[in-house]
Amino acid sequence: MDELTARREIVNIGKLLYERSYVVSSDGNISVRLGDGRIVATPTMMCKGRMSEDSLAVTDPNGKPLTDRKPSSELQMHLLIYQERPDVKAVCHAHPPHGTAFAVAGLAIDQPILSEVILTLGCVPLTSYGTPSTNEVTEAMRPFVKHHNALLMANHGAVAYGADVWQAFDRLETLEHTARIAILARILGGSQNLPKDAIEKLINLREASGYLGESARCQACGYLHRTSLVCPTGDRPAATGLAVANGDAKITLTREELVELLTQAVHTQNSGNVL
Numbered sequence: 236m237d238e239l240t241a242r243r244e245i246v247n248i249g250k251l252l253y254e255r256s257y258v259v260s261s262d263g264n265i266s267v268r269l270g271d272g273r274i275v276a277t278p279t280m281m282c283k284g285r286m287s288e289d290s291l292a293v294t295d296p297n298g299k300p301l302t303d304r305k306p307s308s309e310l311q312m313h314l315l316i317y318q319e320r321p322d323v324k325a326v327c328h329a330h331p332p333h334g335t336a337f338a339v340a341g342l343a344i345d346q347p348i349l350s351e352v353i354l355t356l357g358c359v360p361l362t363s364y365g366t367p368s369t370n371e372v373t374e375a376m377r378p379f380v381k382h383h384n385a386l387l388m389a390n391h392g393a394v395a396y397g398a399d400v401w402q403a404f405d406r407l408e409t410l411e412h413t414a415r416i417a418i419l420a421r422i423l424g425g426s427q428n429l430p431k432d433a434i435e436k437l438i439n440l441r442e443a444s445g446y447l448g449e450s451a452r453c454q455a456c457g458y459l460h461r462t463s464l465v466c467p468t469g470d471r472p473a474a475t476g477l478a479v480a481n482g483d484a485k486i487t488l489t490r491e492e493l494v495e496l497l498t499q500a501v502h503t504q505n506s507g508n509v510l
């Protein structure tokens with residue numbers, strides 16, 4: 236994408252983010268990585284609904300401004316994603332209300348409830364809280380960036396990325412739409428998860444169709460762990476958040492945590508016998 240097109244599309248997407256209430260005030264940021272490695276990014280402290288093409292910042296691949304326009308301090312998050320994912324050319328960060336509600340409630344969007352979301356987006360993990368504009372945020376995100384195309388940031392918002400700025404926006408929109416449906420389904424009594432064999436078929440289909448590659452099998456969500464599909468790189472990040480399905484809270488424990496819990500239970504029972 237050339238610089239003029241990138242500027243035009245960033246302004247268009249900024250308006251959409253604002254009109255759809257994915258951002259308010261000067262929230263959020265959008266960037267595009269150009270073919271020569273330079274980055275066109277939204278400026279600091281400006282409403283995304285009221286930007287003009289000449290208000291955008293341009294930086295080198297390390298985030299150093301190349302003009303007098305200063306990019307958002309959250310550009311570090313974009314730089315991390317560009318470093319970890321050579322295929323990614325655009326990043327979109329916002330605070331969409333339903334997705335952000337999951338992030339505030341400490342929940343990942345990781346239940347297999349919608350076939351098309353498994354096909355096109357996969358699960359969205361919750362990364363732990365970090366002070367905005369510090370490396371706490373980027374370090375929390377780092378393990379997940381390779382295998383996911385969208386992330387929730389605890390007590391903050393969401394970020395999505397893709398091969399171009401529209402794909403990044405579409406993924407953010409799918410994240411928000413999924414979160415909204417999940418919340419509505421909870422109000423109606425709870426969602427029905429897709430069974431394991433249906434999930435496996437969808438994952439095979441998405442790889443055959445080129446929606447998501449094999450690296451997305453390494454996602455953090457529990458429903459992928461329960462399939463018989465093997466993660467090719469083996470560096471699947473740990474499951475995040477509380478998995479809530481059919482109204483029951485399921486808590487994921489590591490083997491060590493389970494052993495510790497059982498040991499404590501045995502000790503408690505033994506002390507009870509003595510007394």
Ligand SMILES: [Zn+2]
Pocket residue numbers: 262263309328329330391392
């Ligand atoms: Zn933010």
